Amino acid sequence: xxxxxxxxxxxxxxxxxxxxxxxxxxxxxxxxxxxxxxxxxxxxxxxxxxxxxxxxxxxxxxxxxxxxxxxxxxxxxxxxxxxxxxxxxxxxxxxxxxxxxxxxxxxxxxxxxxxxxxxxxxxxxxxxxxxxxxxxxxxxxxxxxxxxxxxxxxxxxxxxxxxxxxxxxxxxxxxxxxxxxxxxxxxxxxxxxxxxxxxxxxxxxxxxxxxxxxxxxxxxxxxxxxxxxxxxxxxxxxxxxxxxxxxxxxxxxxxxxxxxxxxxxxxxxxxxxxxxxxxxxxxxxxxxxxxxxxxxxxxxxxxxxxxxxxxxxxxxxxxxxxxxxxxxxxxxxx
Amino acid sequence: xxxxxxxxxxxxxxxxxxxxxxxxxxxxxxxxxxxxxxxxxxxxxxxxxxxxxxxxxxxxxxxxxxxxxxxxxxxxxxxxxxxxxxxxxxxxxxxxxxxxxxxxxxxxxxxxxxxxxxxxxxxxxxxxxxxxxxxxxxxxxxxxxxxxxxxxxxxxxxxxxxxxxxxxxxxxxxxxxxxx
Numbered sequence: 415x416x417x418x419x420x421x422x423x424x425x426x427x428x429x430x431x432x433x434x435x436x437x438x439x440x441x442x443x444x445x446x447x448x449x450x451x452x453x454x455x456x457x458x459x460x461x462x463x464x465x466x467x468x469x470x471x472x473x474x475x476x477x478x479x480x481x482x483x484x485x486x487x488x489x490x491x492x493x494x495x496x497x498x499x500x501x502x503x504x505x506x507x508x509x510x511x512x513x514x515x516x517x518x519x520x521x522x523x524x525x526x527x528x529x530x531x532x533x534x535x536x537x538x539x540x541x542x543x544x545x546x547x548x549x550x551x552x553x554x555x556x557x558x559x560x561x562x563x564x565x566x567x568x569x570x571x572x573x574x575x576x577x578x579x580x581x582x583x584x585x586x587x588x589x590x591x592x593x594x595x596x597x598x599x600x601x602x603x604x605x606x607x608x609x610x611x612x613x614x615x616x617x618x619x620x621x622x623x624x625x626x627x628x629x630x631x632x633x634x635x636x637x638x639x640x641x642x643x644x645x646x647x648x649x650x651x652x653x654x655x656x657x658x659x660x661x662x663x664x665x666x667x668x669x670x671x672x673x674x675x676x677x678x679x680x681x682x683x684x685x686x687x688x689x690x691x692x693x694x695x696x697x698x699x700x701x702x703x704x705x706x707x708x709x710x711x712x713x714x715x716x717x718x719x720x721x722x723x724x725x726x727x728x729x730x731x732x733x734x735x736x737x738x739x740x741x742x743x744x745x746x747x748x
Numbered sequence: 749x750x751x752x753x754x755x756x757x758x759x760x761x762x763x764x765x766x767x768x769x770x771x772x773x774x775x776x777x778x779x780x781x782x783x784x785x786x787x788x789x790x791x792x793x794x795x796x797x798x799x800x801x802x803x804x805x806x807x808x809x810x811x812x813x814x815x816x817x818x819x820x821x822x823x824x825x826x827x828x829x830x831x832x833x834x835x836x837x838x839x840x841x842x843x844x845x846x847x848x849x850x851x852x853x854x855x856x857x858x859x860x861x862x863x864x865x866x867x868x869x870x871x872x873x874x875x876x877x878x879x880x881x882x883x884x885x886x887x888x889x890x891x892x893x894x895x896x897x898x899x900x901x902x903x904x905x906x907x908x909x910x911x912x913x914x915x916x917x918x919x920x921x922x923x924x925x926x927x928x
Contacts, residue, residue: 454761461760464841468830471791562760562843645834648778648792649898654830657793657902661830664843668760 420711423704427697434693440503441686444679447558448594451676455591458669465665469607469658475651482655484609489527489582493550493572494519495604495667496542497588497674498535499557507589507681508537514599515587516545527583532571534671550575557675565668573660576605584663588670589677597677602670607655607662751785752804755838757824759845764824768804772838774831777898783831783838790833793898796913798921799824799840823848825921827914828901851922860915866908 473483496515498508515538519529530550533539539552551571556564575581584605589597602608647654750770757765772783775797783790801822829842900910 457762458760460756460763461758461841464758464832464839465830467834467839468791468832468841471789471832471834565760566843645789645791648776648781648790651791653777654791654793657898658830660902661841661843665760 419707420704423700423707427700427704430693430696430700434690434697437686437689437693441683441690444683444686448676448679448683450559451672451679452591452594455669455672455676458665458672462665462669465658465662468654469662471645472647472651472654472658473607473609475645475647476655477652479652479655480606482606482659484606485603486582486606491581492522492527492529492583492585493532493575493581494529495532495568495572495584495586495588496534496538497557497586497670498533498538499674499678500536500554502537503685504678504682505685507678508535508541510599511587511589512538512541514601515542518585518587518601519547530581532568534568534674556671557678560668560671560675562664562668565664565671568667568671569660569663572605573663577659586666586670588674591673591676591680594680597680602666604663604666605659607658750804753785753836753838755783755801755840757799757801757826757840757842757845759842764845764847765801765822769801769838770804771802772840773800773802774798774826774840776831783833786836787833787838789835790831792831793902794826794829794831794840794842795898796828796901796910796917797826798917799826799845823921823923825851825914825918827917828898828910846918846921848921848923851918853919853922853924856915856918856922856924859911860919863908863912863915867912869908 473479476483494515496511498511502508515531522529530548531538531542531552532550533542533552534554535557536554539549539554542549551568553564553568556568572581572584576584583603585601586604587599587601590600591597752768752770755765755767755769755772756763770784774781774783775795776792777795778792781792801824803820803822824840825846825848826840826842827844829840829845832839832841900907900913904910
């Protein structure tokens with residue numbers, strides 16, 4: 415009879431409590447990792463901005479560097495770098511990136527572009543393999559705390575095919591960390607080096623801004639672009655641009671990895687915070703149900719005892735009045 | 749005479765150095781270069797090189813007190829990168845760079861040996877033979893189009909020749925000549 419339900423609820427409370435401990439711990443870890451990642455994003459900014467300055471100065475002067483610069487018109491082979499996490503338990507973090515990536519690929523396949531993938535994060539690898547996409551290279555164990563060496567490894571796998579002319583376009587899809595409260599999935603052109611207006615824009619708008627590198631060559635009409643014309647280059651801007659390709663890719667990938675990592679930790683922190691909250695709620699509900707069950711069983715027991723006593727009183731001699739229950743039982747059995 | 753100007757050595761992970769300096773020396777793809785204040789706007793690709801920063805002497809920005817003896821020198825081993833000078837601010841941007849005093853000399857020596865051995869095995873695929881820790885000036889010889897200088901540093905960082913250069917430069921920056 416009673417007790418069964420109570421015991422069951424007590425067991426559930428214990429199990430939810432154990433889960434809650436885990437989610438709470440994960441929440442705290444994610445929060446501290448996020449703070450750390452934010453610091454590293456800030457630390458990487460001077461370098462990335464520096465590389466962008468070099469790129470801007472060089473791109474303005476380089477002649478005949480269309481292969482390395484701007485948005486290619488027609489692309490047969492393209493690479494897409496997708497950055498997600500190795501683990502789940504981060505709410506919609508992985509799915510947002512992966513779904514956007516798949517949509518992006520499908521859209522551009524209609525224009526005759528074949529995409530292959532370079533994935534960072536175990537979740538991306540399994541996702542694209544499942545969807546029957548060709549994964550050229552996949553990296554794991556990077557997203558918890560990305561290092562520059564990690565970015566370098568990823569960059570190697572894309573710079574090689576790009577410089578060899580095997581792919582005409584490399585794009586990057588990852589989660590930008592705008593602030594602790596705001597992250598956004600973003601698709602960016604990585605190679606060829608985006609033209610200036612593209613970079614400033616941040617968001618890629620297809621074909622909108624192909625910048626003509628040609629007129630920048632002759633010094634004549636260069637006055638319009640101000641002081642850029644005064645730069646001295648060592649080696650020539652064209653050669654510099656070629657050297658910038660891997661460096662720029664590394665810098666952007668590094669920042670993307672850091673931002674993705676911060677976003678992942680944020681997403682996980684949020685997911686785990688709400689899981690902890692859920693656990694709290696569940697525990698409250700269960701505890702209420704358990705208390706009610708216990709109360710019920712106590713009430714039932716009392717009712718039974720009282721009922722039994724009543725019955726005894728009626729069946730025993732009436733003059734005895736309301737004797738104590740124990741006496742009644744004793745007498746009955748005697 | 750030496751007017752101080754702002755210089756920084758920046759890696760992706762952190763800013764290694766930032767401050768007022770009198771002079772910065774390094775080696776670009778083309779050759780040795782020294783930056784003083786008001787150097788013309790400049791963009792260059794760096795070889796694997798030692799970057800020497802001579803910190804501004806006197807009180808910072810005090811109109812450049814002409815102290816010949818000058819402030820302390822700081823050296824950095826820079827594994828290729830870029831240098832950008834504009835508006836009297838100099839940035840050295842390097843994927844990998846180390847402060848001289850943070851260089852592990854023993855490890856650098858080991859790396860040097862390993863690189864020599866590898867280079868011996870692989871042959872000189874991209875770089876001309878360089879002897880000693882002293883980086884000699886440009887030598888675009890050898891068959892084909894050998895990768896040298898910044899091209900070696902930035903396009904083939906994994907090659908044995910690049911590893912050798914890196915080890916040499918690290919030792920040089922640390923002030924430990926390889927024969928010691």
